[in-house]
């Protein structure tokens with residue numbers, strides 16, 4: 001396991017699912033963790049379980065730049081720095097065909113999934129540059145690279161995030177920043193419940209047992225923070241890839 005002692009990580013979307021598992025995994029590896037999400041009670045509870053010296057909860061809507069900036073400032077003030085930003089928060093709703101989609105809802109998904117990641121990068125990069133480096137991780141998806149029915153907002157936002165990841169690497173690798181993406185495959189979280197409930201497209205027809213547990217992407221994100229991640233700067237790794245799973249220690 002990557003040793004995160006002395007490191008500080010901020011995880012967005014830490015109130016449940018992949019983000020909550022990631023906050024716990026990073027804390028177990030020794031990191032101080034800042035948990036960010038809109039549900040203040042949920043992140044406060046998880047931070048309390050992790051322990052008051054090791055975790056803080058920062059309620060924040062990542063679609064608003066000033067809130068993200070304030071969250072990163074609060075993290076730096078509390079723990080003295082920022083070594084890792086996990087840009088995990090995201091939404092799948094509103095699931096809808098383009099022809100009938102609600103323009104405001106479509107835009108809100110872009111504000112969270114794409115602009116929210118930009119907001120995290122924009123606020124974190126100057127802080128990381130000042131301290132000589134850091135790691136920025138984004139969560140990609142198969143939907144970044146192929147169209148899926150009724151997910152135009154999600155596909156477009158994840159395609160944008162994949163390119164943002166490459167742009168951030170292009171500009172910041174020389175400044176000591178490590179920027180990478182993780183495509184987890186399908187994960188047993190609230191997001192998959194919403195997808196199942198929609199009844200639209202083949203993803204909604206998957207069995208619950210087809211999904212991997214959120215602890216797997218959490219371990220992969222932790223692994224990317226270690227030296228093994230250096231081979232993937234500016235790229236994304238896929239947890240569907242057996243070789244990657246083996247390297248991370250998720251399979252034999």
Ligand SMILES: NC(=O)c1ccc[n+]([C@@H]2O[C@H](COP(=O)([O-])OP(=O)(O)OC[C@H]3O[C@@H](n4cnc5c(N)ncnc54)[C@H](OP(=O)(O)O)[C@@H]3O)[C@@H](O)[C@H]2O)c1
Nearest residue numbers: 013015017018037038039061062089090186187189190191
């Ligand atoms: N599950 C999958 O199969 C799958 C596959 C590929 C990629 N992903 C990606 O993995 C990431 C995590 O998804 P998940 O499956 O763990 O979903 P989830 O269980 O629905 O969790 C989503 C998280 O994002 C947070 N969030 C949503 N909007 C936010 C906002 N405006 N500001 C701050 N936080 C916000 C939610 O917290 P609040 O509601 O409390 O704000 C929650 O903590 C997403 O980027 C998703 O696209 C998931």
